[in-house]
Amino acid sequence: MSxxxxxxxxxxxxxxxxxxxxxxxxxMETSANLLLAAGASPVMAHAQEEIAEVVGAADALxxxxxxxxxxxxDSMTAAAEAAGETGTPWVxxxxxxxATAYRTETAGAxxxxxxAAIRGNASEILALAGATDGGRGRGVDAGADSVEALDxxxxxxxxxxxxxxxxxxxxxVTDGRRIVAVAxxxxxxxxxxxxxxALSALVAACIAVGEDRLSATAHALAxxxxxGEVAAQAAEGPGSLRWRLLDALDRLDADTLTQMASIEG
Amino acid sequence: MSxxxxxxxxxxxxxxxxxxxxxxxxxMETSANLLLAAGASPVMAHAQEEIAEVVGAADALxxxxxxxxxxxxDSMTAAAEAAGETGTPWVxxxxxxxATAYRTETAGAxxxxxxAAIRGNASEILALAGATDGGRGRGVDAGADSVEALDxxxxxxxxxxxxxxxxxxxxxVTDGRRIVAVAxxxxxxxxxxxxxxALSALVAACIAVGEDRLSATAHALAxxxxxGEVAAQAAEGPGSLRWRLLDALDRLDADTLTQMASIEG
Amino acid sequence: MSxxxxxxxxxxxxxxxxxxxxxxxxxMETSANLLLAAGASPVMAHAQEEIAEVVGAADALxxxxxxxxxxxxDSMTAAAEAAGETGTPWVxxxxxxxATAYRTETAGAxxxxxxAAIRGNASEILALAGATDGGRGRGVDAGADSVEALDxxxxxxxxxxxxxxxxxxxxxVTDGRRIVAVAxxxxxxxxxxxxxxALSALVAACIAVGEDRLSATAHALAxxxxxGEVAAQAAEGPGSLRWRLLDALDRLDADTLTQMASIEG
Numbered sequence: 065m066s067x068x069x070x071x072x073x074x075x076x077x078x079x080x081x082x083x084x085x086x087x088x089x090x091x092m093e094t095s096a097n098l099l100l101a102a103g104a105s106p107v108m109a110h111a112q113e114e115i116a117e118v119v120g121a122a123d124a125l126x127x128x129x130x131x132x133x134x135x136x137x138d139s140m141t142a143a144a145e146a147a148g149e150t151g152t153p154w155v156x157x158x159x160x161x162x163a164t165a166y167r168t169e170t171a172g173a174x175x176x177x178x179x180a181a182i183r184g185n186a187s188e189i190l191a192l193a194g195a196t197d198g199g200r201g202r203g204v205d206a207g208a209d210s211v212e213a214l215d216x217x218x219x220x221x222x223x224x225x226x227x228x229x230x231x232x233x234x235x236x237v238t239d240g241r242r243i244v245a246v247a248x249x250x251x252x253x254x255x256x257x258x259x260x261x262a263l264s265a266l267v268a269a270c271i272a273v274g275e276d277r278l279s280a281t282a283h284a285l286a287x288x289x290x291x292g293e294v295a296a297q298a299a300e301g302p303g304s305l306r307w308r309l310l311d312a313l314d315r316l317d318a319d320t321l322t323q324m325a326s327i328e329g
Numbered sequence: 330m331s332x333x334x335x336x337x338x339x340x341x342x343x344x345x346x347x348x349x350x351x352x353x354x355x356x357m358e359t360s361a362n363l364l365l366a367a368g369a370s371p372v373m374a375h376a377q378e379e380i381a382e383v384v385g386a387a388d389a390l391x392x393x394x395x396x397x398x399x400x401x402x403d404s405m406t407a408a409a410e411a412a413g414e415t416g417t418p419w420v421x422x423x424x425x426x427x428a429t430a431y432r433t434e435t436a437g438a439x440x441x442x443x444x445a446a447i448r449g450n451a452s453e454i455l456a457l458a459g460a461t462d463g464g465r466g467r468g469v470d471a472g473a474d475s476v477e478a479l480d481x482x483x484x485x486x487x488x489x490x491x492x493x494x495x496x497x498x499x500x501x502v503t504d505g506r507r508i509v510a511v512a513x514x515x516x517x518x519x520x521x522x523x524x525x526x527a528l529s530a531l532v533a534a535c536i537a538v539g540e541d542r543l544s545a546t547a548h549a550l551a552x553x554x555x556x557g558e559v560a561a562q563a564a565e566g567p568g569s570l571r572w573r574l575l576d577a578l579d580r581l582d583a584d585t586l587t588q589m590a591s592i593e594g
Numbered sequence: 595m596s597x598x599x600x601x602x603x604x605x606x607x608x609x610x611x612x613x614x615x616x617x618x619x620x621x622m623e624t625s626a627n628l629l630l631a632a633g634a635s636p637v638m639a640h641a642q643e644e645i646a647e648v649v650g651a652a653d654a655l656x657x658x659x660x661x662x663x664x665x666x667x668d669s670m671t672a673a674a675e676a677a678g679e680t681g682t683p684w685v686x687x688x689x690x691x692x693a694t695a696y697r698t699e700t701a702g703a704x705x706x707x708x709x710a711a712i713r714g715n716a717s718e719i720l721a722l723a724g725a726t727d728g729g730r731g732r733g734v735d736a737g738a739d740s741v742e743a744l745d746x747x748x749x750x751x752x753x754x755x756x757x758x759x760x761x762x763x764x765x766x767v768t769d770g771r772r773i774v775a776v777a778x779x780x781x782x783x784x785x786x787x788x789x790x791x792a793l794s795a796l797v798a799a800c801i802a803v804g805e806d807r808l809s810a811t812a813h814a815l816a817x818x819x820x821x822g823e824v825a826a827q828a829a830e831g832p833g834s835l836r837w838r839l840l841d842a843l844d845r846l847d848a849d850t851l852t853q854m855a856s857i858e859g
Contacts, residue, residue, distance in 0.1 A: 089619060114430070
């Protein structure tokens with residue numbers, strides 16, 4: 065699968081998928097810039113008055129509940145519904161699921177609307193799967209290790225029909241049958257806000273151009289992880305890592321990606 | 330006109346105009362930082378409870394519909410109305426006009442409230458002028474080339490009374506009679522989100538200190554474009570371009586600006 | 595007190611306090627990244643549906659009125675109330691207090707709910723103390739010098755029970771009895787948006803791990819100021835200062851902090 069990841073990166077750059085993001089207020093700019101650096105085209109829109117039109121024009125949708133409130137949840141729900149009607153693939157990022165009842169309920173209700181993929185950390189996936197209470201995680205950071213959420217991810221994939229990605233020191237992607245492990249990235253990435261959110265938007269972009277959701281999701285994780293590794297070589301801290309990630313993704317070449325991508329399964 | 334552009338930059342730094350921005354959620358930080366780097370002073374405020382007071386204190390206003398919703402449109406409308414009463418010049422950035430009916434309607438309604446200037450890409454200006462349906466542009470990126478929107482820009486300038494700027498590989502500014510062409514900037518700028526939005530805020534700042542709107546708008550485009558060219562000399566991608574733009578604008582000197590600015594008409 | 599400041603930095607890194615921020619739309623990403631670089635853990639949440647739960651889980655709360663509107667003010671009020679019930683210390687950043695009646699009223703009402711600390715520039719503190727009309731400051735920048743607001747800060751501290759920090763070229767912190775002066779930082783920091791807002795979040799983080807509020811607040815100001823001085827050594831403008839601040843804070847060591855911190859009183 066390491067060889068195919070370059071195909072996904074090339075497809076992003078050639079087809080420049082339009083990715084509609086309904087994301088949180090912290091992650092908006094980072095998500096837009098990551099999509100642009102990957103070759104995709106972002107559009108942010110949340111008004112009920114235009115949701116269906118934007119979803120209809122988009123190649124994929126990313127819904128992120130990081131700074132949810134009732135108005136935005138209505139928009140997310142309308143977008144998910146519109147995506148169901150048009151067959152637009154969409155990704156759910158259940159930020160903070162398990163940390164508050166409101167987030168858990170909202171993430172659960174959105175999951176019922178058939179996302180193509182769900183990406184979260186171990187705490188979030190555990191909570192969303194109902195396997196545990198998610199440890200009442202510290203904010204939106206992971207508490208548990210990703211491997212601890214593997215069974216929950218599989219169960220969630222089966223019950224929801226979504227490909228489920230649990231990200232951590234090693235990332236796991238599963239459709240309930242196959243499991244793919246992606247071992248890329250560096251710990252410093254967790255010290256930059258919204259990279260996980262932006263990654264979810266990249267998953268949406270890759271699904272838009274990919275042949276199957278499981279591979280496309282794994283490819284997005286590998287592209288992000290390899291980009292982080294390259295950026296970290298010259299970074300002196302989280303501030304420089306943040307902008308170096310965009311430069312590295314913009315310049316990422318097929319050889320480097322093939323050589324560095326660690327995708328198994 | 331290339332000589333006069335340095336006068337506008339000096340005026341920005343000496344007079345530090347207060348620019349009230351009602352802008353989109355992606356562009357807020359970038360707009361504030363660009364204004365600060367230019368010597369202006371940003372203020373973001375959208376509550377009906379204070380709109381008139383903030384407009385009254387400001388030297389210029391920038392309204393950007395990038396992440397519009399009914400509450401924000403009400404604020405934009407109130408701000409445009411207040412600006413009309415106080416004679417505060419204001420700039421409209423019709424982000425995504427033509428991409429959805431809601432954006433086209435909102436941009437049209439705001440245009441009727443007499444902005445001093447309108448800045449958009451070719452698709453947006455074409456759609457706003459009603460000359461075409463804007464090609465149902467891909468998100469908020471330009472589809473058409475700027476020169477293709479030149480007639481539409483002229484018609485829009487005449488009908489609205491605004492100076493209209495169409496930005497692209499070459500930027501055009503017109504008041505319906507004169508046309509000024511600004512040939513600065515680099516393609517990499519289009520790979521950084523919200524630079525167009527921040528440019529619209531800079532247009533507002535320049536109009537606040539400039540003698541005539543047409544020149545001030547052209548000067549803003551030239552200052553931004555030259556800044557981008559300088560930043561791009563050392564940038565290794567969109568991530569480094571983004572912060573280098575702020576450094577370059579902060580350090581931009583009169584000689585460099587005069588020498589590099591390409592303003593004709 | 596210069597020696598103790600290293601204890602606060604170490605405590606931030608060891609205990610990683612969870613800091614709940616209800617902050618403005620410009621400052622969200624910068625605040626989150628500054629907290630992460632300091633070793634703290636940010637969470638942004640504003641929905642009434644989860645405010646009490648998030649406050650209950652947090653070690654400290656920061657409320658910033660920079661882009662207030664009635665919905666957000668309701669959230670801020672609910673959060674302050676919840677913090678009062680759980681004994682969670684919280685910091686108020688009265689952005690633009692004095693610039694509009696709405697901001698002055700909102701800041702006043704929040705001050706009545708017993709923040710542990712208040713951080714603002716001279717204009718804001720003067721306005722909040724009712725000592726003057728705050729000069730109807732230019733946007734959210736300081737007009738007056740910090741020392742001019744020292745009496746007002748003392749009066750505000752006494753009347754509110756909060757530790758009050760007035761930041762400027764020299765920062766002053768007072769509980770109405772003691773006054774601590776912190777003389778760190780560089781002027782270029784004022785050319786980067788939202789650093790003051792992010793500093794208020796850092797004050798909240800330090801109070802969460804500190805032994806007394808006065809010292810913790812002074813330590814936060816010194817940590818931020820020293821970080822700015824270190825970052826400015828290599829910065830070439832506001833763009834590079836912004837990311838270098840995060841790198842510098844991440845790498846700040848006890849010796850550098852002890853040597854450079856200028857805390858008196």
